[in-house]
Amino acid sequence: MLLRLTALTKRYxxxxxxDGLTLEVPRGLIGLVGANGAGKSTMFRLLLGLTQPTEGxxxxxxxxxxxxxxxxxxxxxxxxxxxxxxLDQMAADVVSTFGELSGLPRRAxxxxxxxxxxxxxxxxxxxRPIGGFSTxxxxxxxxxxxxxxxxxLVLLDEPTAGLDPLGREExxxxxxxxxTFGISVIMATHLLDDVQQVCDHVVMIDAGRLVVAGETAxxxxxxxxVTVDVGRHHxxxxxxxxxxxxxxAVVNGAVEATVDGDQQLDLVRDVVADLGLPLFRLSxxxxxxxxxxxxxxxxxx
Amino acid sequence: MSAAAESPGxxxxxxxxxxxxxxxxxxxxxxxxxAALYRASIRRALGLRRSWRQKVAPFVLLAVVSVPAIxxxxxxxxxRERRLPIEIITYRDYVGVSSALLLFVALVAPDVMCPDRxxxxxxxxFSRPLVGTDYVVAKVxxxxxxxxxxxxxxxxxxxxxxxxxxxxxLDYFTGHLDVLWHVPASVALLAVYYAVVGCAVASLTxxxxxxxxxxxxxxxxxxxxxxxIVDNGPDxxxxxxxxxxxxxVLRLPLYLRDLVFLGHVDPASPLGGVDRGGMYAxxxxxxxLGLGLGVLWRRYRWVER
Numbered sequence: 001m002l003l004r005l006t007a008l009t010k011r012y013x014x015x016x017x018x019d020g021l022t023l024e025v026p027r028g029l030i031g032l033v034g035a036n037g038a039g040k041s042t043m044f045r046l047l048l049g050l051t052q053p054t055e056g057x058x059x060x061x062x063x064x065x066x067x068x069x070x071x072x073x074x075x076x077x078x079x080x081x082x083x084x085x086x087l088d089q090m091a092a093d094v095v096s097t098f099g100e101l102s103g104l105p106r107r108a109x110x111x112x113x114x115x116x117x118x119x120x121x122x123x124x125x126x127x128r129p130i131g132g133f134s135t136x137x138x139x140x141x142x143x144x145x146x147x148x149x150x151x152x153l154v155l156l157d158e159p160t161a162g163l164d165p166l167g168r169e170e171x172x173x174x175x176x177x178x179x180t181f182g183i184s185v186i187m188a189t190h191l192l193d194d195v196q197q198v199c200d201h202v203v204m205i206d207a208g209r210l211v212v213a214g215e216t217a218x219x220x221x222x223x224x225x226v227t228v229d230v231g232r233h234h235x236x237x238x239x240x241x242x243x244x245x246x247x248x249a250v251v252n253g254a255v256e257a258t259v260d261g262d263q264q265l266d267l268v269r270d271v272v273a274d275l276g277l278p279l280f281r282l283s284x285x286x287x288x289x290x291x292x293x294x295x296x297x298x299x300x301x
Numbered sequence: 302m303s304a305a306a307e308s309p310g311x312x313x314x315x316x317x318x319x320x321x322x323x324x325x326x327x328x329x330x331x332x333x334x335x336a337a338l339y340r341a342s343i344r345r346a347l348g349l350r351r352s353w354r355q356k357v358a359p360f361v362l363l364a365v366v367s368v369p370a371i372x373x374x375x376x377x378x379x380x381r382e383r384r385l386p387i388e389i390i391t392y393r394d395y396v397g398v399s400s401a402l403l404l405f406v407a408l409v410a411p412d413v414m415c416p417d418r419x420x421x422x423x424x425x426x427f428s429r430p431l432v433g434t435d436y437v438v439a440k441v442x443x444x445x446x447x448x449x450x451x452x453x454x455x456x457x458x459x460x461x462x463x464x465x466x467x468x469x470x471l472d473y474f475t476g477h478l479d480v481l482w483h484v485p486a487s488v489a490l491l492a493v494y495y496a497v498v499g500c501a502v503a504s505l506t507x508x509x510x511x512x513x514x515x516x517x518x519x520x521x522x523x524x525x526x527x528x529x530i531v532d533n534g535p536d537x538x539x540x541x542x543x544x545x546x547x548x549x550v551l552r553l554p555l556y557l558r559d560l561v562f563l564g565h566v567d568p569a570s571p572l573g574g575v576d577r578g579g580m581y582a583x584x585x586x587x588x589x590l591g592l593g594l595g596v597l598w599r600r601y602r603w604v605e606r
Contacts, residue, residue: 050424103334104328112324
């Protein structure tokens, strides 16, 4: 088990950041989802042993954080959300130094820094001062310093923050690759699309409380609806489906029809064919994580 | 790693994906992390692996504090035939010259401490197997080491030079055996003191310029205040000293130097003739060190920033 939280509570004088969180998370790529102020960063600090829980226990990679925070930190990598790099130093030096701080011998740290910077796509820029890096390059450097110590688990706090669409895709691809290297990831974000794209497990928290947790695939249940894209002819299709006894409506420029079983699905296809409409897409509509979050957070606790 | 399939007649070639290689070698914990931070801080303080501008100040200062030793040895060499016992500077006085390294402290302590806080590097450091005490040990230790080296090296030059230009190197060596522990001990007292005070002041702000000015200001203000108190105190007859001399935190380690070299406070110093002056100096030295370390411990006790 990657993570085991038992009645975890963290109270500050003015606010309760986490409230009785009990949770078990397996190894893999985990999305920690919540709005700003939901308690994600507090949870990271607790996992790193940088602050003590008010109540409850935390086990990370089988190690009790309260009993041996140093051991936990030697197994973890951490990429904060905010800027945190010494701007007047070269990327290779920074990553190498953080490798040594993770306990690696000097020579091994330098070698790994070179390898990891290559892995994150900064091979050419490693001897340049970080102050001259773009936001995307700084994010990659932050990821590199988190990986240089060969952690079992990497905590990524909003890794795509501030990135343009291309940079975001590249960062998510990198995060997804970590899973293939046997490194577990907990990615804190408020961008549900990022989680849906990369993570195989999701933990949703809101105002310090657990909303829902589970496998991403199991949360994205079929909704019993199909999306039919017939270009500009959606009104014709809605009318045709109504005549055939299938409830349908136009949602976001496409027709969404409620179907019950394969027979009705065939009926939708036949109506499109009978009307002679161009069929661009016919797909089962899945629940988005946004819907899961809104439904679960809005429901009774 | 994947290699292109080989077939007869095919060009030998391969495409390598270096991918990710797990690390399976030895791994240190707190001590290793502290040592790594110590080395990184020394590199930073000396400007190593940084632009040439960062290297100017430390090495110019080393040159400046080495000048008296070189001049002293040079004059000794020139006058060696005349058998004139010329001694421009004593080993004890030279420790006083090293107090010029205060400038170095004002420059380097903020440079080693402040950016970690200003650029928010601390969370990254403390996500490693490292605690606040380790951080303080590494930072103070690095500055202490450099101060010690910069104070001790010129003394080595002076000692070896004097020995070589003397009539008998062996006689000079055996006649100055006490210097071999007086100098390192008093230089160590000076280095630890300046490093702790410099780091403690620098830890209170994340701006280097403010920290540097504060270090200089602390020593300057207490020096002036001490001088005013000593000069305007009651007439003490033949004794020139006053307890008010202890207010001067810049000079404080030099009283301990006198204790090491002479066994008592120099009668000609501002503390000379003060009853139990040496004891007060030691007590205040320890108190200032304790205060400085207390400030550092408090500043880095909570690391969740």
